[in-house]
Amino acid sequence: MHTPHSHHPVPTPEQLQQQLADAGLRATRQRLLILESLLVLPGHPTAEQVHQRVTGQLSSVSLGTVYKTLDSFVVAGLTRRVASAEGSRRRYDADCTEHHHLVCADTQEIIDYCDPKLDELIRGFFADKGLPGFQPHSFSLHVTGSRVVDLPTAESAQQA
Amino acid sequence: MHTPHSHHPVPTPEQLQQQLADAGLRATRQRLLILESLLVLPGHPTAEQVHQRVTGQLSSVSLGTVYKTLDSFVVAGLTRRVASAEGSRRRYDADCTEHHHLVCADTQEIIDYCDPKLDELIRGFFADKGLPGFQPHSFSLHVTGSRVVDLPTAESAQQA
DNA sequence: TGCACAGGTAAGAATGATTCTCCGCAAAGA
DNA sequence: TCTTTGCGGAGAATCATTCTTACCTGTGCA
Numbered sequence: 001m002h003t004p005h006s007h008h009p010v011p012t013p014e015q016l017q018q019q020l021a022d023a024g025l026r027a028t029r030q031r032l033l034i035l036e037s038l039l040v041l042p043g044h045p046t047a048e049q050v051h052q053r054v055t056g057q058l059s060s061v062s063l064g065t066v067y068k069t070l071d072s073f074v075v076a077g078l079t080r081r082v083a084s085a086e087g088s089r090r091r092y093d094a095d096c097t098e099h100h101h102l103v104c105a106d107t108q109e110i111i112d113y114c115d116p117k118l119d120e121l122i123r124g125f126f127a128d129k130g131l132p133g134f135q136p137h138s139f140s141l142h143v144t145g146s147r148v149v150d151l152p153t154a155e156s157a158q159q160a
Numbered sequence: 161m162h163t164p165h166s167h168h169p170v171p172t173p174e175q176l177q178q179q180l181a182d183a184g185l186r187a188t189r190q191r192l193l194i195l196e197s198l199l200v201l202p203g204h205p206t207a208e209q210v211h212q213r214v215t216g217q218l219s220s221v222s223l224g225t226v227y228k229t230l231d232s233f234v235v236a237g238l239t240r241r242v243a244s245a246e247g248s249r250r251r252y253d254a255d256c257t258e259h260h261h262l263v264c265a266d267t268q269e270i271i272d273y274c275d276p277k278l279d280e281l282i283r284g285f286f287a288d289k290g291l292p293g294f295q296p297h298s299f300s301l302h303v304t305g306s307r308v309v310d311l312p313t314a315e316s317a318q319q320a
Numbered sequence: 321t322g323c324a325c326a327g328g329t330a331a332g333a334a335t336g337a338t339t340c341t342c343c344g345c346a347a348a349g350a
Numbered sequence: 351t352c353t354t355t356g357c358g359g360a361g362a363a364t365c366a367t368t369c370t371t372a373c374c375t376g377t378g379c380a
Contacts, residue, residue, distance in 0.1 A: 026376095028328065047367080062330045067367065069328095083245040083302060088338070089366070090248060102294050111294070118285060122301065125278060134262050134271075136305040141282065142243060145296040186347080188357070207338080222359050227338060229358095248367070249337070 011039050023076035030054070030061050034069045035078070038094040043109035044082050046089040082110060083140070100141040113143070171199050183236040190214070190221050194229050195238070198254040203269035204242050206249040242270060243302070260301040273303070 016035050020027040037053040038045065045053075051066040070092055073079035082091040082101070086108060095112055098119060102111040122139045176195050180187040197213040198205065205213075211226040230252055233239035242251040242261070247268060255272060258279060262271040282299050 026327075028375095030329075060330075062332095063366095064331080064368080065329060071368095081245040083243040085241040085243040088248065088250060102291070102296075104294075105297065113291075115289075121281060121285060125281060126303070129275075131262070131273075131303075131305075133308050134264075134303075134305055135308050136262075136303045137265065138304045140302045140304070142300045142302065143286070143291075143294075143296045144298045144300070145291075145294055148293050148295050186357075188346095190358070220359075222361095223337095224339080224360080225358055231339095 011036060019078060023073070023078045025072065025076055025078075029058060030065055031069055033057055033061065034066060035073070035094070038070075038073075038079060038092060043107075043111065044091045044093050046091055048089065050092070083142070084108075084110065098138055098140070100143065103142055103144045104147050105144055106146050109147075113141075171196060179238060183233070183238045185232065185236055185238075189218060190225055191229055193217055193221065194226060195233070195254070198230075198233075198239060198252060203267075203271065204251045204253050206251055208249065210252070243300070244268075244270065258298055258300070260303065263302055263304045264307050265304055266306050269307075273301075 013032065016032050017027045019035065020031055025031060033054045034050055037050045041049060041053060047063065047066050047070055050070065051061065051063045054061050054066065070079065074081060074092075077096060078094070080093050080096055082093045084091055084103070091110065093110075093112070097114070099112050099114040100118065102113050103109075104111070118141070119139070122141070126136055126139075173192065176192050177187045179195065180191060185191060193214045194210055197210045201209060201213060207223065207226050207230055210230070211221065211223045214221045214226065230239065234241060234252075237256060238254070240253050240256055242253045244251055244263070251270065253270075253272070257274070259272050259274040260278065262273050263269075264271070278301070279299070282301070286296055286299075
């Protein structure tokens with residue numbers, strides 16, 4: 001099944017160190033915390049949100065450091081910026097593999113969605129079709145909608 | 161053919177008036193100019209770019225008015241905000257029909273792309289699949305890539 | 321151990337984008 | 351016409367992000 005990722009599978013310190021090492025970045029306390037927060041926070045956090053969580057564990061970390069660090073993650077390919085239409089805060093995604101986004105119109109949350117079948121479908125479509133004067137590199141589908149909280153249906157209500 | 165829209169088909173003043181009227185907005189000189197600029201400018205302009213063009217025709221229009229007006233267009237459903245990852249300026253799209261975007265990684269230009277076949281493909285995919293706990297309303301595909309300027313091939317070069 | 325060096329960090333100033341406030345004016349309705 | 355309402359302009363205010371500066375830490379090396 002390839003339903004929305006549930007981030008959360010809390011990463012071990014070793015995994016974090018490894019990721020930073022692979023990206024060629026020194027593993028400072030601040031960076032480990034920032035990377036961890038990025039992986040753990042739901043809905044693609046803003047710098048502000050990352051900062052909030054990080055200061056909970058090491059209160060001295062400055063917002064400027066969070067910004068600079070997130071940027072360095074982006075250039076190192078560890079992280080990417082997420083395209084969003086509403087709100088003028090930048091959002092970050094720790095997952096750099098190709099994937100798609102479910103954007104909740106109500107809460108502004110952005111949920112990762114990943115399905116190789118869908119990738120294949122889209123890739124195939126453009127491979128067939130070709131675009132005049134444009135060479136596609138990557139695809140990202142934004143699905144706007146609303147969360148449904150498993151409302152009780154008429155039937156399930158009857159069962160009670 | 162459903163290749164990228166080429167905006168530009170310059171709208172008549174009557175069409176503009178009509179659009180504003182349909183949206184329930186007063187048709188002031190400023191609004192007409194702003195709407196026209198939005199329709200005419202390529203690549204999904206920022207408020208700043210709209211302002212630049214508008215002041216070319218009516219120099220007194222203030223940037224604040226452009227912002228306010230664009231927002232009112234958005235709430236009226238005349239216009240929408242475009243999701244973009246890079247740069248921290250907000251961009252607007254006068255086209256509210258469902259469509260997709262080609263994002264040029266080099267120039268940051270955002271080109272509209274429209275193809276009912278693609279819509280159908282995506283819609284069909286999710287209709288089959290269904291998303292747990294999420295009700296999709298609309299889909300927008302972001303194709304990141306680079307413009308190809310019809311480079312001369314080995315052959316076409318030989319012809320010269 | 322002692323010494324430069326590279327890179328990181330915190331703090332706050334600076335910048336840039338967007339929103340807000342306030343006031344005069346023009347348009348729509350009575 | 352008189353009134354009410356909304357619109358637009360100017361500039362202040364706010365918010366997000368970047369830059370500057372100075373300090374600090376860990377590292378390599380004599």
